[in-house]
Amino acid sequence: MTSNSAQDLYAIQAVDLTRKFGHFVAVDHINFHVEKGEVFGFLGANGAGKTTAIRMLIGLLRASEGTAKVAGFDIHTETERVKSSIGYMSQRFSLYEDLTVLENFELYGGIYGLSRSDVREKSSSALARLGLESHKKSILSSLPLGWKQKLAFMVAQLHNPPIVFLDEPTGGVDPITRRQFWEMIYEAAAGGTTIFVTTHYMDEAEYCDRVSIMNAGRIEVMGTPGEIKEMLGAKSIDEAFVRIARPVED
Amino acid sequence: MGSLGSFIMKEVRHILRDKRTLLILFGMPIAQLVLFGYAIRNELNDVPIAVVYLSGSEEVSKLSNHLTASGYFTLAGVYRTEAEVWDGLESGEIKAAVLVEPDYPSNLNEPGSARFQIITDGSDPNMAQTVSSQLSAMIRAWHQSSGASFPTLQTEVRLLYNPEMKSVYLFVPGLMAFILMLVSALMTSISVAREKEMGTMELLLVSPLKPIEIIIGKVAAYIMLAGVNALTVTLIAVYVFGVPFRGSFVLFSLLTIVYIVTSLALGVLISTKSNTQQTAMMISLGALLLPVILLSGFIFPIKSMPDILQMLAQVPPAKWYLEAARSIMLKGAGLNVVWVPLVVLTGMMFAFIVLAWKNLKEHLDL
Numbered sequence: 001m002t003s004n005s006a007q008d009l010y011a012i013q014a015v016d017l018t019r020k021f022g023h024f025v026a027v028d029h030i031n032f033h034v035e036k037g038e039v040f041g042f043l044g045a046n047g048a049g050k051t052t053a054i055r056m057l058i059g060l061l062r063a064s065e066g067t068a069k070v071a072g073f074d075i076h077t078e079t080e081r082v083k084s085s086i087g088y089m090s091q092r093f094s095l096y097e098d099l100t101v102l103e104n105f106e107l108y109g110g111i112y113g114l115s116r117s118d119v120r121e122k123s124s125s126a127l128a129r130l131g132l133e134s135h136k137k138s139i140l141s142s143l144p145l146g147w148k149q150k151l152a153f154m155v156a157q158l159h160n161p162p163i164v165f166l167d168e169p170t171g172g173v174d175p176i177t178r179r180q181f182w183e184m185i186y187e188a189a190a191g192g193t194t195i196f197v198t199t200h201y202m203d204e205a206e207y208c209d210r211v212s213i214m215n216a217g218r219i220e221v222m223g224t225p226g227e228i229k230e231m232l233g234a235k236s237i238d239e240a241f242v243r244i245a246r247p248v249e250d
Numbered sequence: 251m252g253s254l255g256s257f258i259m260k261e262v263r264h265i266l267r268d269k270r271t272l273l274i275l276f277g278m279p280i281a282q283l284v285l286f287g288y289a290i291r292n293e294l295n296d297v298p299i300a301v302v303y304l305s306g307s308e309e310v311s312k313l314s315n316h317l318t319a320s321g322y323f324t325l326a327g328v329y330r331t332e333a334e335v336w337d338g339l340e341s342g343e344i345k346a347a348v349l350v351e352p353d354y355p356s357n358l359n360e361p362g363s364a365r366f367q368i369i370t371d372g373s374d375p376n377m378a379q380t381v382s383s384q385l386s387a388m389i390r391a392w393h394q395s396s397g398a399s400f401p402t403l404q405t406e407v408r409l410l411y412n413p414e415m416k417s418v419y420l421f422v423p424g425l426m427a428f429i430l431m432l433v434s435a436l437m438t439s440i441s442v443a444r445e446k447e448m449g450t451m452e453l454l455l456v457s458p459l460k461p462i463e464i465i466i467g468k469v470a471a472y473i474m475l476a477g478v479n480a481l482t483v484t485l486i487a488v489y490v491f492g493v494p495f496r497g498s499f500v501l502f503s504l505l506t507i508v509y510i511v512t513s514l515a516l517g518v519l520i521s522t523k524s525n526t527q528q529t530a531m532m533i534s535l536g537a538l539l540l541p542v543i544l545l546s547g548f549i550f551p552i553k554s555m556p557d558i559l560q561m562l563a564q565v566p567p568a569k570w571y572l573e574a575a576r577s578i579m580l581k582g583a584g585l586n587v588v589w590v591p592l593v594v595l596t597g598m599m600f601a602f603i604v605l606a607w608k609n610l611k612e613h614l615d616l
Contacts, residue, residue, distance in 0.1 A: 088456040110256020
């Protein structure tokens with residue numbers, strides 16, 4: 001599914017997006033947009049509402065109020081089309097550990113409706129890109145975490161989605177692999193894919209085109225890393241983040 | 251290969267890759283069938299007994315020949331006094347003893363006089379019960395054939411369908427109920443819970459696969475597995491243990507499929523309620539397998555339960571499956587007989603499917 005209609009300027013646009021759990025407002029009327037081809041960093045402390053917001057955008061959770069368009073599709077009325085227009089990858093879980101590399105590619109390719117020959121072609125070029133051709137028959141659990149994360153990112157892009165959501169993709173991997181991972185992110189973005197990424201590594205936030213920082217269900221600041229640092233008079237995103245996440249009163 | 255096809259392929263790969271679970275799944279039914287077929291028996295076979303001649307008449311030795319000729323009992327050693335019998339029972343050398351009064355058979359026609367005493371080892375009450383009733387029946391029968399007259403009402407017992415009272419006949423349908431519930435409910439609930447635990451469920455839900463397709467994919471893989479198990483157990487039962495298969499195989503298959511789908515729906519229902527494999531396993535074992543063993547009539551007959559348990563026993567699907575499966579296999583019953591359990595089971599199947607489906611949607615909050 002490559003069609004995001006021409007009149008939609010943005011890859012993602014959220015309007016008053018809200019989610020309540022009982023009396024608790026996890027996400028409180030957030031408004032933002034993500035440009036096509038942008039690397040957008042979605043930051044916030046644990047419990048700030050990031051995960052809830054992402055889950056609404058990718059169709060795993062109903063929004064209580066407000067709406068959002070993802071790849072030009074409404075998250076309320078066109079959930080299925082949203083789902084086929086996005087790729088998703090998370091640090092917490094990536095691929096099936098008891099399947100081989102190739103079997104994981106085949107599974108996701110099949111689920112997203114790719115033909116067998118398409119899957120074969122794309123998986124071999126993805127493996128060539130990672131230099132892991134010789135491991136295509138390896139059971140996933142036998143591979144190091146960094147490789148698995150890179151493979152998962154490739155799998156998430158298998159069906160050429162216009163938008164890829166990365167939820168803490170580099171958690172737990174070494175600095176070298178993290179750098180390589182970000183090179184892959186830039187490559188994908190250069191190819192026109194929009195990247196929506198969450199991370200707790202503030203050095204990574206500096207690599208994003210634009211970032212937003214959430215606190216207590218609201219987006220407190222949004223802009224390029226430079227703008228945010230200037231706005232808050234902070235030397236780094238790390239410092240800006242700490243100021244937002246821990247307000248002065250405490 | 252469509253989305254669903256790829257998903258089912260993945261499930262099959264999971265199952266085939268996990269060799270240990272696979273061995274358990276296919277090996278267990280066979281092991282249990284052998285266990286129930288050979289080890290757990292209610293019928294008597296070469297039980298060591300003593301027949302003590304307190305007098306040494308020829309009649310008595312004829313009696314002991316009669317008792318041992320049946321194959322139910324064997325004579326263990328030589329016992330001459332009551333004291334020796336006690337020792338024999340205590341050491342376990344014999345399970346029962348028949349003591350014959352010294353004035354036998356001359357007192358035969360005196361009403362009310364005790365002519366025989368049967369002593370059994372009550373530490374195994376079931377065995378003792380069976381042994382004593384078998385012994386008294388055989389002694390009575392022998393008396394009749396030897397021409398002694400009894401001023402008592404004679405009854406003739408005929409056992410239909412299972413004249414040799416082979417317990418394996420009874421256990422096979424029960425074992426099917428147990429194994430199919432195990433494979434279907436336990437394995438499905440664990441496999442769904444594993445996806446939740448590992449987080450891969452989220453990847454599937456984010457994909458264009460619909461929740462119902464995820465359920466169908468899971469269920470399809472385990473239907474195949476359960477089907478293979480059902481066939482294995484039936485074949486071994488019929489060809490190895492000689493369990494008769496008198497009814498229609500088509501009807502039996504239909505019944506079995508309905509039962510499998512009911513169990514699978516139960517498994518999915520459980521997995522929507524449990525987030526870890528451990529919880530799924532505990533619920534499946536506690537809420538499904540124990541009732542199958544204890545309440546379905548698999549081992550303990552429902553008719554001999556207290557009223558309240560008899561009412562509870564109507565709840566497990568296994569009870570209905572068991573009832574119908576026994577009728578079809580052993581009595582050759584047709585649809586006109588087993589339609590009640592079949593209808594009840596089908597009703598349960600749809601109820602559980604609807605419940606599982608509603609629960610899943612609720613759980614996903616979609």
